[in-house]
Amino acid sequence: MPVTVLLVDDEPLVRAGLRAVLEAQSDIEVVGEAADGAAVIPLVRRLRPDVVAMDVRMPLMDGIEATRAVLRTVERPPKIVVVTTFENDEYVYEALRAGADGFLLKRARPAEIVHAVRLVAEGESLLFPASVRQLAAQYGDEGGNRAARAAMERAQLTEREAEVLRLMARGLSNAEIAARLVVGTETVKSHVSAVLAKLGARDRTQAVIAAYESGFVAPG
Amino acid sequence: MPVTVLLVDDEPLVRAGLRAVLEAQSDIEVVGEAADGAAVIPLVRRLRPDVVAMDVRMPLMDGIEATRAVLRTVERPPKIVVVTTFENDEYVYEALRAGADGFLLKRARPAEIVHAVRLVAEGESLLFPASVRQLAAQYGDEGGNRAARAAMERAQLTEREAEVLRLMARGLSNAEIAARLVVGTETVKSHVSAVLAKLGARDRTQAVIAAYESGFVAPG
DNA sequence: ACGAGCCTCCCCCGCACGGGGGAGCCGGAC
DNA sequence: GTCCGGCTCCCCCGTGCGGGGGAGGCTCGT
Numbered sequence: 001m002p003v004t005v006l007l008v009d010d011e012p013l014v015r016a017g018l019r020a021v022l023e024a025q026s027d028i029e030v031v032g033e034a035a036d037g038a039a040v041i042p043l044v045r046r047l048r049p050d051v052v053a054m055d056v057r058m059p060l061m062d063g064i065e066a067t068r069a070v071l072r073t074v075e076r077p078p079k080i081v082v083v084t085t086f087e088n089d090e091y092v093y094e095a096l097r098a099g100a101d102g103f104l105l106k107r108a109r110p111a112e113i114v115h116a117v118r119l120v121a122e123g124e125s126l127l128f129p130a131s132v133r134q135l136a137a138q139y140g141d142e143g144g145n146r147a148a149r150a151a152m153e154r155a156q157l158t159e160r161e162a163e164v165l166r167l168m169a170r171g172l173s174n175a176e177i178a179a180r181l182v183v184g185t186e187t188v189k190s191h192v193s194a195v196l197a198k199l200g201a202r203d204r205t206q207a208v209i210a211a212y213e214s215g216f217v218a219p220g
Numbered sequence: 221m222p223v224t225v226l227l228v229d230d231e232p233l234v235r236a237g238l239r240a241v242l243e244a245q246s247d248i249e250v251v252g253e254a255a256d257g258a259a260v261i262p263l264v265r266r267l268r269p270d271v272v273a274m275d276v277r278m279p280l281m282d283g284i285e286a287t288r289a290v291l292r293t294v295e296r297p298p299k300i301v302v303v304t305t306f307e308n309d310e311y312v313y314e315a316l317r318a319g320a321d322g323f324l325l326k327r328a329r330p331a332e333i334v335h336a337v338r339l340v341a342e343g344e345s346l347l348f349p350a351s352v353r354q355l356a357a358q359y360g361d362e363g364g365n366r367a368a369r370a371a372m373e374r375a376q377l378t379e380r381e382a383e384v385l386r387l388m389a390r391g392l393s394n395a396e397i398a399a400r401l402v403v404g405t406e407t408v409k410s411h412v413s414a415v416l417a418k419l420g421a422r423d424r425t426q427a428v429i430a431a432y433e434s435g436f437v438a439p440g
Numbered sequence: 441a442c443g444a445g446c447c448t449c450c451c452c453c454g455c456a457c458g459g460g461g462g463a464g465c466c467g468g469a470c
Numbered sequence: 471g472t473c474c475g476g477c478t479c480c481c482c483c484g485t486g487c488g489g490g491g492g493a494g495g496c497t498c499g500t
Contacts, residue, residue, distance in 0.1 A: 171426035
């Protein structure tokens with residue numbers, strides 16, 4: 001069976017574009033549209049889409065609130081992909097923190113949009129690293145280093161958080177990081193939580209993956 | 221205060237070599253020697269070293285048994301570095317499974333030996349990736365790919381375990397891996413445990429790090 | 441026919457982890 | 471002066487994770 005998608009965006013043009021791109025795929029079906037986050041809940045209940053493509057900035061209820069609302073009130077909620085215009089949109093991170101499964105740039109190439117929808121439908125998170133890859137591909141940056149580093153900076157990690165992430169990427173436990181930094185484990189937990197939230201990672205493993213994928217830490 | 225080390229090796233020559241290399245460092249002190257694993261326990265109790273450099277193959281009690289014995293009977297046990305002659309020594313993995321914190325090739329360069337001791341003393345595990353780096357440096361293999369892949373093969377992951385590791389390295393949880401492979405979570409747990417044991421990793425994060433460091437999975 | 445290795449699933453159990461709160465301290469910005 | 475962000479630490483709490491066992495079925499080689 002095909003992947004069913006619900007589009008939520010206040011601009012009809014964008015919805016049309018998404019619909020055109022996605023319906024060109026035989027395994028993806030757009031089952032509905034909404035012009036504002038406030039209309040999402042009943043639509044999700046009725047249509048039970050696999051994926052919701054959710055705009056961040058909308059007049060009545062924005063994508064962050066809508067994401068929270070869906071995840072809070074719907075059982076077996078759909079995967080949520082946040083759609084944004086600006087790559088440095090801090091609201092996106094808010095949305096990821098709220099439980100969104102990935103995000104998507106409106107200017108991304110059709111193939112990338114399709115890919116993103118398929119990925120989250122499969123249950124994978126379109127995290128930080130994925131966005132890095134998209135950006136890198138977009139700007140034709142072979143190494144991806146510049147884009148990757150820019151993306152990591154976009155996550156706005158504080159110095160301390162970056163330090164903690166580096167130690168996480170060396171395999172240290174919270175207790176070991178605490179010993180190394182000469183602080184309490186509770187402090188480390190705070191930093192780790194901040195890192196996870198900012199990177200849109202679910203656990204430390206995903207954060208370390210993001211660190212490798214973005215070039216924040218280098219193998220070898 | 222300096223890092224205190226106990227040397228355990230049946231060959232006096234090796235002990236002398238290790239002593240010379242380590243004592244050349246102002247922050248490392250060799251506090252004792254033993255010629256067999258059977259003599260380790262009382263020595264550890266008396267000397268309370270930070271690190272034990274333990275040979276694998278010894279006449280009476282081998283390094284695996286000795287490692288197990290120390291970890292089982294001594295409270296606040298020292299870090300244990302397993303020393304071996306052959307890079308494809310399967311006993312080394314037995315020892316890591318028994319709880320050793322790292323391993324070391326006898327033919328490693330002095331600087332590497334010193335580095336290894338310092339690392340484990342700091343509480344870091346000298347895992348798989350570290351050995352890969354040593355091997356790569358040793359053979360002048362810039363990319364380290366050949367050596368890394370050989371090392372990963374040495375871990376003898378089964379097909380299923382390799383598959384699970386790949387999914388771990390994509391950030392999936394046990395439940396998600398189970399769903400993907402259409403098996404029970406208990407099964408996944410078994411595979412994950414096997415992977416951790418074979419790689420000498422403490423948790424999934426360290427396993428994923430090993431996967432990246434060894435080139436088993438590639439960033440980007 | 442038998443063992444070895446792999447894959448599968450089961451139990452119990454302890455703990456590190458991560459979420460969700462809150463709070464105090466400090467320094468720099470306004 | 472006030473506000474804000476970063477760093478620090480605290481509580482409670484659920485659960486995913488990993489260890490340590492065991493066990494049955496399967497294929498393969500001898």
